[in-house]
Amino acid sequence: MSTDVNLEQEGVEVKKSACYFCHQNCGVLAHVKDNKVLKIEGDPDFPTNQGGLCCRGNIALKHLDHPERVNYPLKRVGKRGEGKWQQIPWDQAIAEIASRLSGIRSRFGAEAVATAGGTQRTDDWARRRFMNLFGSPNGFHNAHLCWIPTFMVETAIYGWCPFDLDLGASRCIVLWGQNPGASGMPEAHHITDLQEKGLKVIVIDPRFTETAAKADLWLPLRPGSDLALALSWLHVIIYEGLWDQQFVDEHCEGFAELVEHVEPFSPEWAAPLTWLTPEQIRAGAHMYATNKPGNIQWGTSVDQIGRPAGATMHARALLRALTGNLDCPGADLLTGPSQDYLTDEELEGNQYLPEEQKAKQIGSDKFKLVSWPGYSKICELTKKTWGKVPTAEWMCEAHPPSVFRAIASGDPYPVKALLISATNPLASYGETDVVLEALRSVEFMVACDYWITPSAMFADYIMPIAGALERPIITNSYGCADFMLTSQRAIQPMYERRNDFNFWRDLGTALGQTDEQWPWKTVEEAYFSAIKPIGYDVESFDEFVERYRFHFPEREYFKYKRQGFATPSGKVELYSSTLKELGLPPLPEYVGPSENEIDHPELAAKFPLVLTTGGGFMPFHHSEHFQVKDLRFLRHSPFMDINPETAVELGIEDGDWVWIETARGRMKQRANLTSGIHPKVIFTQRCWWYPEKDMRDIPLGGQLGGALESNGNILTCTQDDYCDPYSGTWANRGLLCRVYKVEEAELKEVI
Amino acid sequence: MSAKHQTWGWMLAVDFFFAGMGGAMLVIAGLADLFVGRDSVSLLGSVVGPLAMCVGCGFLILELGRPLQAWRVFMNPKAILTFGAWMMTFAIIFGFIFASFAIDFSLFFWRDSALLRHLVAILMVVTGLIVATYPGVLLARHKGRPFWVGPGIMGLFLLSSLVTAFAAHYLCGLIVAPRNVPYLWEAMPYVLGALLFAQGLLWCGYLWIKLSGTSKSEAASAKRWISGDQSQQFKLAFLFFGTVAPLILTLIPLTMAAAMAAVLALFGGVTMRLLTVNSGNDRTMIPGEAIYRSRLPKGHEKFLGKAWL
Amino acid sequence: MARYAIVMDTRRCIGCHSCTVACKVHNELPTEMVYNPVVSDGPHGTFPNLSMRFLPLICMHCENSPCVDACPTGASIQREDGIVYVEDKKCVGCLSCVMACPYGARYMNHETGAVNKCNLCMDRVDQGLVPHCVATCHQKARIFGDLDDPTSEVNRLINENNGVQLLGELGTEPHIYYIG
Numbered sequence A: 001m002s003t004d005v006n007l008e009q010e011g012v013e014v015k016k017s018a019c020y021f022c023h024q025n026c027g028v029l030a031h032v033k034d035n036k037v038l039k040i041e042g043d044p045d046f047p048t049n050q051g052g053l054c055c056r057g058n059i060a061l062k063h064l065d066h067p068e069r070v071n072y073p074l075k076r077v078g079k080r081g082e083g084k085w086q087q088i089p090w091d092q093a094i095a096e097i098a099s100r101l102s103g104i105r106s107r108f109g110a111e112a113v114a115t116a117g118g119t120q121r122t123d124d125w126a127r128r129r130f131m132n133l134f135g136s137p138n139g140f141h142n143a144h145l146c147w148i149p150t151f152m153v154e155t156a157i158y159g160w161c162p163f164d165l166d167l168g169a170s171r172c173i174v175l176w177g178q179n180p181g182a183s184g185m186p187e188a189h190h191i192t193d194l195q196e197k198g199l200k201v202i203v204i205d206p207r208f209t210e211t212a213a214k215a216d217l218w219l220p221l222r223p224g225s226d227l228a229l230a231l232s233w234l235h236v237i238i239y240e241g242l243w244d245q246q247f248v249d250e251h252c253e254g255f256a257e258l259v260e261h262v263e264p265f266s267p268e269w270a271a272p273l274t275w276l277t278p279e280q281i282r283a284g285a286h287m288y289a290t291n292k293p294g295n296i297q298w299g300t301s302v303d304q305i306g307r308p309a310g311a312t313m314h315a316r317a318l319l320r321a322l323t324g325n326l327d328c329p330g331a332d333l334l335t336g337p338s339q340d341y342l343t344d345e346e347l348e349g350n351q352y353l354p355e356e357q358k359a360k361q362i363g364s365d366k367f368k369l370v371s372w373p374g375y376s377k378i379c380e381l382t383k384k385t386w387g388k389v390p391t392a393e394w395m396c397e398a399h400p401p402s403v404f405r406a407i408a409s410g411d412p413y414p415v416k417a418l419l420i421s422a423t424n425p426l427a428s429y430g431e432t433d434v435v436l437e438a439l440r441s442v443e444f445m446v447a448c449d450y451w452i453t454p455s456a457m458f459a460d461y462i463m464p465i466a467g468a469l470e471r472p473i474i475t476n477s478y479g480c481a482d483f484m485l486t487s488q489r490a491i492q493p494m495y496e497r498r499n500d501f502n503f504w505r506d507l508g509t510a511l512g513q514t515d516e517q518w519p520w521k522t523v524e525e526a527y528f529s530a531i532k533p534i535g536y537d538v539e540s541f542d543e544f545v546e547r548y549r550f551h552f553p554e555r556e557y558f559k560y561k562r563q564g565f566a567t568p569s570g571k572v573e574l575y576s577s578t579l580k581e582l583g584l585p586p587l588p589e590y591v592g593p594s595e596n597e598i599d600h601p602e603l604a605a606k607f608p609l610v611l612t613t614g615g616g617f618m619p620f621h622h623s624e625h626f627q628v629k630d631l632r633f634l635r636h637s638p639f640m641d642i643n644p645e646t647a648v649e650l651g652i653e654d655g656d657w658v659w660i661e662t663a664r665g666r667m668k669q670r671a672n673l674t675s676g677i678h679p680k681v682i683f684t685q686r687c688w689w690y691p692e693k694d695m696r697d698i699p700l701g702g703q704l705g706g707a708l709e710s711n712g713n714i715l716t717c718t719q720d721d722y723c724d725p726y727s728g729t730w731a732n733r734g735l736l737c738r739v740y741k742v743e744e745a746e747l748k749e750v751i
Numbered sequence B: 001m002s003a004k005h006q007t008w009g010w011m012l013a014v015d016f017f018f019a020g021m022g023g024a025m026l027v028i029a030g031l032a033d034l035f036v037g038r039d040s041v042s043l044l045g046s047v048v049g050p051l052a053m054c055v056g057c058g059f060l061i062l063e064l065g066r067p068l069q070a071w072r073v074f075m076n077p078k079a080i081l082t083f084g085a086w087m088m089t090f091a092i093i094f095g096f097i098f099a100s101f102a103i104d105f106s107l108f109f110w111r112d113s114a115l116l117r118h119l120v121a122i123l124m125v126v127t128g129l130i131v132a133t134y135p136g137v138l139l140a141r142h143k144g145r146p147f148w149v150g151p152g153i154m155g156l157f158l159l160s161s162l163v164t165a166f167a168a169h170y171l172c173g174l175i176v177a178p179r180n181v182p183y184l185w186e187a188m189p190y191v192l193g194a195l196l197f198a199q200g201l202l203w204c205g206y207l208w209i210k211l212s213g214t215s216k217s218e219a220a221s222a223k224r225w226i227s228g229d230q231s232q233q234f235k236l237a238f239l240f241f242g243t244v245a246p247l248i249l250t251l252i253p254l255t256m257a258a259a260m261a262a263v264l265a266l267f268g269g270v271t272m273r274l275l276t277v278n279s280g281n282d283r284t285m286i287p288g289e290a291i292y293r294s295r296l297p298k299g300h301e302k303f304l305g306k307a308w309l
Numbered sequence C: 001m002a003r004y005a006i007v008m009d010t011r012r013c014i015g016c017h018s019c020t021v022a023c024k025v026h027n028e029l030p031t032e033m034v035y036n037p038v039v040s041d042g043p044h045g046t047f048p049n050l051s052m053r054f055l056p057l058i059c060m061h062c063e064n065s066p067c068v069d070a071c072p073t074g075a076s077i078q079r080e081d082g083i084v085y086v087e088d089k090k091c092v093g094c095l096s097c098v099m100a101c102p103y104g105a106r107y108m109n110h111e112t113g114a115v116n117k118c119n120l121c122m123d124r125v126d127q128g129l130v131p132h133c134v135a136t137c138h139q140k141a142r143i144f145g146d147l148d149d150p151t152s153e154v155n156r157l158i159n160e161n162n163g164v165q166l167l168g169e170l171g172t173e174p175h176i177y178y179i180g
């Protein structure tokens, strides 16, 4: 029953395109004729996926022309949240949005316009450019949950952040709250390859994951207790003499302070906090410190544990430094920004944003590191050493929960417009109730998306966005890598879809931003200007993709020997002067998990189980792809993990619908009984909604696409005192909850 | 969409019932003719035998995904089903021919040839026996179906075919009395009783063997009958009403009681096949497969109804 | 003549279902039809002493294929290279093969009334390509090759790692091997 189309026919071209259903950006070969994609397949020459594609990659053609896609600009004609839309031309939508925004700017100031993004999916630098030219500092993403704080903490300590693993020569990798087996598949096979050659794999994860099942050592810690583990590893490495003496002597500052600081954090101290044995803790520290060179791979978990997040990143960074696993062959590399091509930061136009507007960035008074105060400081340092600075979009953001609260309350000042692009905040941001209140009450809202998501239901305009096959792509890790992988568009956008870049540029132009300020008409032009400095003999971006596609600069190890680290002292600052200046602890101080039995005994009496919400699972990407039948068929309903022992106590059987409840509220998922989780831990899936349900808002008689039924973020917490004082990231993992069966009567029409 | 009906359903069970009963009725009729004498079973019984098989075929055809193409089942001589289909066809033909010997109709010029009658009887006994046995043989060969696999099921099916055939012949004789030698007919309830006794015993034995049997999945399949979802029907409908009750009734020397026993025995036969077919749909699963399949949509889920790709 | 086989490397498989989806999408299967489910064998044990692996299932393309033997119409066919497939127009949907298959690899297509199954992407194989599910596996956990070629990767993997067949005791002689 093979329905393969004839690709030999005349006029079929093969385009080097990509998948962007997650930011791995796997290489795709698209067979195209007459601006129609006939077939896609994984590109065997692409370094990461090597011809493979995951579930989502395979459904690209179903996504491309799915009947539920938004193909034309939609203007709200009914009540907000009622789902009545009128189709209007792109230019009309742009003109109307521009006039609303300029009205708001003149009444309340440019800062009254905020934009929200999700994870990296598209040309976000263009959004920043728009905001800078418009004059608002209030752009943000939920990337607070996703590497950004890690980047800034590590950069404060040693001047850049490793994400480029030099695995080839590595002897040990620590997957810290990371599960490439479900979240980073194209990369997982590299680990397996190397494991066959003797690489040691340590997995730090409360769940027995796809990855943990193949690890040499699995450390199932209490969710949110990563800080205690990291501190005790520091203790073991120092007090058992495992540190790299030469590296520390020559390239680090503040060792004496650190030695004294970690003295109390013995494995015996950490054991009751992490629910690991002192032996397990020591085994991990030894494995990492003695199998050198080694890597600690970033995982989202630590960014998502809330209050202790920053300190944990901080302690983890010190582990690398103490063991000398920095910028040497086989260890974590400090590549610095690209010296060869224009970085995203150089495309963002940060010079356009006036200082007094920067000062108004919401949350920057409370959480300094990932907002203008910390970012400016980091920029000074990196500029001196690297000549360039990190991307502002992502690394310098308004504090998301504070903006949502400002929308609803007008405090610290009115925020009247919200543009959401490439995100579904009701599903993916913390504390859904807070987001919902903001979306219901904001004066003006625009959504740029592929679908009408529950969040987009509240928009005044929904803009149809072109997908990965319809636009060119540069992959370079939030604009902070020194390499780049590129892809070309397979076809011109279908219907009246446009690229995100075009949305921001068109909107800017309609608001009086000039052609000089937007010197590129297409994404290809912009990207060509970015790659031009590298000096390839190409005339266009497309030609670059076709002929070269990748740019990997020659790798230089031990750059710190030549130029020092990008810190005030030029050394790794074990005792961080940068953090200290920002009013943050110069050494990682112990803070308990955002909610825990020890600091919050009363809460723990009511909510006796420990909750962690989220972790990638196949075949979905956060809140996406629930509409794609072939994917949905494989997992049509949400599942939470619970240990069989606990389930028996609670009278829960496999497959039962259960309520999971925290102090914020409750939602329901089905029980997956598995011994792969501690009896006291509950793991829920995260961003569920049900696109098949009535999309109208609940007070209008609808179900809001089921966005409040099984959504893990109903349980999470974004109050200031749950947020990490370094970055402001909030608490998804390491909370307290209780679980009980859903009554039969409440069950009708769940799925 | 329907994730259901991926395995044999009730129509096949009913086919097995009619085919088994019909086949065994031919065997009884033929043997009676050969060893007891002409017309020693009821004419109605002789007609009902092949007719039952026709009805069985009807159900079989309805069970097919493409009923109109049913003729194709004759095409693979190596397949037991093809063999069964041919045998059933022959058995039906021989059955009707045999019945014609008992009909006073002048055009049936052959009816007086004893040789011919004996020949047809022999062919009918052979093909009838095959038809009565082959569903059991078919099931017994299913290596991945823990409840069926093994020779035991053949014996049970053959036995049940005989039970139901005796019951049917008895009932037919009640309506249209056999012309000759009614003592055979009168003896039928006792034979039926004996067979029912064996049926009860063998079923218990069968379940016991499965339960303590070679594989976990066999044990699990037997548990469904003993304490699981099939246990109610098995114990009440089949063991009590379909076996023990008729067995007791056959001990009562009243025509009414024997007739009731026969009806109940037929009921038991249908029940047994429904349960057996249903239970055999359980396959020995690969580790992890059962939970995987149990979590796929059942067919009523709302998202399936959307006109999505 | 070739004898085609797939080796499933359970050391590499991460249970991502990409193969399942690739097959469904590229072969345009009805939603409810899954030729190659990937099941998780485990976790076994009690926390935290556990083990788990993933088993990608598929039609085993049995050398002694009970499904072919059971098919009364001759619609179920085994090619010389071992590929077992259904010739759609001959199938009457009697489900004999479905019942006979010990691996649950056959499905009634309720739209057509016929039974469908994995045909090892024989159109692709005949063109010298690997099956869709093999091509898409970014973990390289599915290795396609020829058992009759003594130098093939599949033979090497089977020999070096004591490849096993699922439900081998049934004597169906699958062409799909599992290692790891």
Ligand SMILES: Nc1nc2c(c(=O)[nH]1)N[C@H]1C(S)=C(S)[C@@H](COP(=O)(O)OP(=O)(O)OC[C@H]3O[C@@H](n4cnc5c(=O)[nH]c(N)nc54)[C@H](O)[C@@H]3O)O[C@H]1N2
Binding pocket: A022, A023, A119, A146, A176, A177, A178, A179, A180, A182, A183, A184, A204, A205, A206, A207, A209, A222, A223, A224, A225, A226, A298, A299, A300, A301, A302, A305, A612, A614, A615, A616, A617, A618, A619, A620, A621, A622, A683, A733, A734
């Ligand atoms: N299938 C799929 N893949 C994805 C995505 C997706 O949505 N779906 N999203 C993409 C995105 S945006 C990202 S950022 C990456 C993220 O990918 P990863 O960095 O791998 O992060 P997660 O999968 O979110 O979580 C990793 C693991 O953290 C564990 N965990 C939970 N709580 C804790 C804790 O308190 N401490 C520790 N140490 N571990 C904990 C979870 O059990 C989980 O297995 O995945 C990307 N890939």
Ligand SMILES: Nc1nc2c(c(=O)[nH]1)N[C@H]1C(S)=C(S)[C@@H](COP(=O)(O)OP(=O)(O)OC[C@H]3O[C@@H](n4cnc5c(=O)[nH]c(N)nc54)[C@H](O)[C@@H]3O)O[C@H]1N2
Binding pocket: A117, A118, A119, A120, A121, A122, A142, A143, A145, A146, A300, A304, A421, A422, A423, A424, A425, A427, A428, A429, A430, A448, A449, A450, A451, A453, A465, A466, A467, A500, A613, A614, A615, A616, A621, A622, A623, A624, A686, A687, A712, A713, A716, A732
């Ligand atoms: N509780 C809990 N919450 C979490 C997490 C968790 O583990 N637990 N993980 C967090 C993490 S790591 C992340 S990165 C976030 C992700 O948060 P989001 O990025 O908000 O998550 P998605 O569901 O992927 O939403 C993306 C939306 O963007 C649309 N989209 C995709 N591509 C494009 C594009 O190119 N342009 C435009 N305009 N739209 C596009 C999609 O259709 C979809 O509606 O969620 C976070 N939220």
Ligand code: SF4
Binding pocket: A019, A020, A021, A022, A023, A024, A025, A026, A049, A052, A053, A054, A055, A056, A057, A058, A185, A186
């Ligand atoms: S891993 Fe999957 S979703 Fe992510 S880019 Fe690759 S194919 Fe696309």
Ligand code: SF4
Binding pocket: C012, C013, C014, C015, C016, C017, C018, C019, C020, C038, C054, C056, C136, C137, C138, C139, C140, C141, C142
């Ligand atoms: S695609 Fe490969 S790794 Fe993924 S489930 Fe299939 S066989 Fe396993």
Ligand code: SF4
Binding pocket: C058, C059, C060, C061, C062, C065, C066, C067, C068, C084, C100, C101, C102, C103, C104, C105, C106, C117, C172
């Ligand atoms: S796995 Fe099943 S369908 Fe495939 S060849 Fe073997 S018996 Fe036939």
Ligand code: SF4
Binding pocket: C070, C071, C072, C073, C074, C075, C076, C086, C090, C091, C092, C093, C094, C095, C096, C097, C098, C114, C115
């Ligand atoms: S369902 Fe089709 S392929 Fe299967 S045995 Fe019957 S006729 Fe043959």
Ligand code: SF4
Binding pocket: C022, C023, C024, C027, C035, C036, C058, C117, C118, C119, C120, C121, C131, C132, C133, C134
């Ligand atoms: S070989 Fe082809 S038909 Fe068979 S499971 Fe793989 S993709 Fe599907």
Ligand SMILES: [Mo]
Binding pocket: A119, A145, A146, A300
């Ligand atoms: Mo993320």
